[in-house]
Amino acid sequence: MGHMAVSSGKQQQTQTSSTAHKARIVVFAAAAIVVLAILSAFAWPGWAVRHVPEPMDVPTAVASAKPTIDAKALPANASELLKAMPEHVSNFARTDAQATDEWDASSPLEEYRLVYSTGDEAKDVQVVVGQWASEEEALTQYNALTKLLEGDEIAAGSVKVNGANTGAYVVNADKGDDAKEVAVWRNNTVCVRLSGPKSSVDTVFKLFPL
The missing domain is CATH 3.40.1000.20 (TM1622-like)
Structure with a gap:
């Protein structure tokens, strides 16, 4: 019976250690996800507006007609x-x-x-x-x-x-x-x-x- 008690204690310790190890993995993984989310936020389009988005592909066409009047010039400091x-x-x-x-x-x-x-x-x-x-x-x-x-x-x-x-x-x-x-x-x-x-x-x- 004493031997069985020791064995049972070791089994509980092993299970506890395994559970703690898994918990640490989950915590580390969650922390990594948070860090990646923060880093990606700074790189995400629109986080800091650096340029105008690329022209859209839809709908597409090629203009052949030309205007008969002049366009108004933009100010020198135009964005x-x-x-x-x-x-x-x-x-x-x-x-x-x-x-x-x-x-x-x-x-x-x-x-x-x-x-x-x-x-x-x-x-x-x-x-x-x-x-x-x-x-x-x-x-x-x-x-x-x-x-x-x-x-x-x-x-x-x-x-x-x-x-x-x-x-x-x-x-x-x-x-x-x-x-x-x-x-x-x-x-x-x-x-x-x-x-x-x-x-x-x-x-x-x-x-x-x-």
Whole structure:
């Protein structure tokens, strides 16, 4: 009986040691995951905005039409985001670019209102673009913008860059006026909204390089 007691004690010690060893492994693994999460957070796109996201692959097209009016020059101190706004899209030229506070409630790093025109104001496309410090903040803004769309949905899909999903887009008819459209999309940390006549929005949206 005494021998059995000793054996049982050793077995309990072995089990306790094994359990403690496993517990240490779990703790070390959890700590490693936390460290990796912290390191990856600093490298995550949008943690510190260094550049404008790459242009999206969807939708794609090649513009052949040329504008008949000159684009408005950007200020010398224009940000990288503002510089990414093209001078022209097909036969539409950038005729205005101003800072705006329309989306201030969502705390963007920067936001602008632009106009793309053929020279005929009735065909103008209004553009609002903003950039946030993280993809999560940009996604929140995208969701808020899409909830405001009340017209019939015309198109929707994923924004892809090099085959990877970097956001989404949706195009809706303007409420109460089927001759007008609103297109909203997110690419990484940037959100864009286009509005104007249907034919104009279709052209600019399909060819906009962001």
